[in-house]
Amino acid sequence: MPRALDDRDGFRRCRDCDEWKPLDEFCTNRRRPDGRGSYCKPCFNLRSKASYAKRLKEKHGREVRELPAVPDGHRRCPTCGETKELDNFPRNRSGRGGYGRYCKPCHNEKGKETRLRLYGGSREYHLRRRYGVGQKEFDELLAEQGGVCAICGSPDPQHLDHDHRTGWVRGILCFNCNGGLGQFKDSPESLARAITYLRGTTWQRVLIHPGVFQMCSPTRGRPRSQRS
Template sequence: MSDLTEPPGKACPQCKRVLAYSEFHRDRRRVDGLAFYCKACANARSEASRRKRGIGPQKRSPTAVGEGLKWCPDCEQIKPLDEFPTTTAKASGRHSYCKPCHNARGKETAQRLYGGTREYHLRRRYGVGEKEFQELLAEQGGVCAICGGTDPQHLDHDHRTGWVRGILCFNCNGGLGQFRDSPMRLARAITYLRGTTWQRALIHPGVYQMCSPTRGRPPSRRF
């Protein structure tokens, strides 16, 4: 009588072996949560693909890596897991390179593809480059589009549409964000300030008088 019980593991379609589940990498995209090939076959296929593309052999730690630790192929050091950036793209939840090496690789890629991190940041987030930034700033006369301050460095955009609106200084850009880009909130803030702040009123041509607020109360006496 044939044994109809399921095998105590999973079969690898390449080496044809039935192996324990621990011999397969995790893969959240698959129904069983495990990779198609076993770890040994997956590594061999990966190395063959790298050689075919002209990439050198994958580096591996020369010594055993303990629990809660990870080896960085760039600096070739074993570090705690919290020294590696988090990611949801890998089953381990951590990037392959430690934070300093990961950042260095990012800067090198931005420099190689975009000529610098600023160009990369502008292109990736706003869809414009440094050339367009400088052109828009020149149209504004080289000053903040709101307060007229010199040397503004913040590119303002509509958060709903992504449409670039202008170049602002740090304070004006942050102010719009705090007011959630709402004209109604800004109008109410203007009304509030006019009613609670001392104002200079024109009472005669060339003659001004300071007027007290219409709302609020004076500060308490200090003892």
Template sequence: MSDSPRATDKPCRECERVPPLTEFHRNRRRAGGLALDCKTCAAARSEASRRKQGGVPQRRSPTPVGYLRRRYGIGQKEFDQLLAEQGGVCAICGAAEPQHVDHDHRTGWVRGILCFNCNGGLGQFRDDQSRLAGAITYLRGTTWQRVLIHPGVYQMCSPTRGRPPSPSS
């Protein structure tokens, strides 16, 4: 008998064992369709990576410690401190439990902790104050408002653009 591996045998890159093929995760990007490491070695490498990043699994934490440090230069302590200074709510709208670090894209400085919508809104306006001011002007100009014209009598004030609200709204 020969000691050469069969076509169905695959050595693990990490431990160099030759476990059954069912002990490898599937990976369509690899030529053989399987991962290079056995499931046991892959799990050990994943656990070591978790410990290196502060022991917090990335899937369970909205702001993993390693990510905060790499991306914004702050740790969990600074994140919690910022959140406490804001009263535990979004710095813009006051929504509970904000999870997104807002930073200035030019300087990289962290400004606060925001909810998903406020953080995305600032990003859509590219942190440009003139764009935000233009949006406020637009909203004011297209919002119909009740105006008191006589005690107890109101009239809908005509905006600069837009249509009157439908009777059902």
């Protein structure tokens, strides 16, 4: 009797385990009219592993290495060979189960090796990836500024400033100046109001007689805060 006549509506009997199962539990096979093969997925996987082990033995004389069982909620890192909880693996949307293949320490180490191999180091990688320039362009721009911060003039600035709307590099600033622009969100209006505020509240030396100065402030005489 042809094998196809053994099939029931929506079910098929696996040739290996001889169990009746729904068709969606069988591997796909385009050569079959219904698009499903003769073996259920677990049996097909066993056959594939056995075939791989046979080819490996015949061609290379090696045995398939048996990996230890991994409990639920865990994953084995192929680099360090340790089985760890999923929280020890970085998030990866394209990875299996939403996690990366390597544990966090191995993932970080591989990232360092890649950055060193492709860019010569993390500094060059960071500049290229975020700003589109390298250490050479950074040094040239710093030399044009005289080796000092473009705002306060402090020596040896290390922060590359860029326009957040266009992405264009504007100059090299020290930590404080770069952070200050970020806190003011690169707004000229806010910075102008801050200057006006400082000029109106900061104590200043006022010449009241030739060679005689007096400290004064527009807020002089205002009562101090109760929390002061």
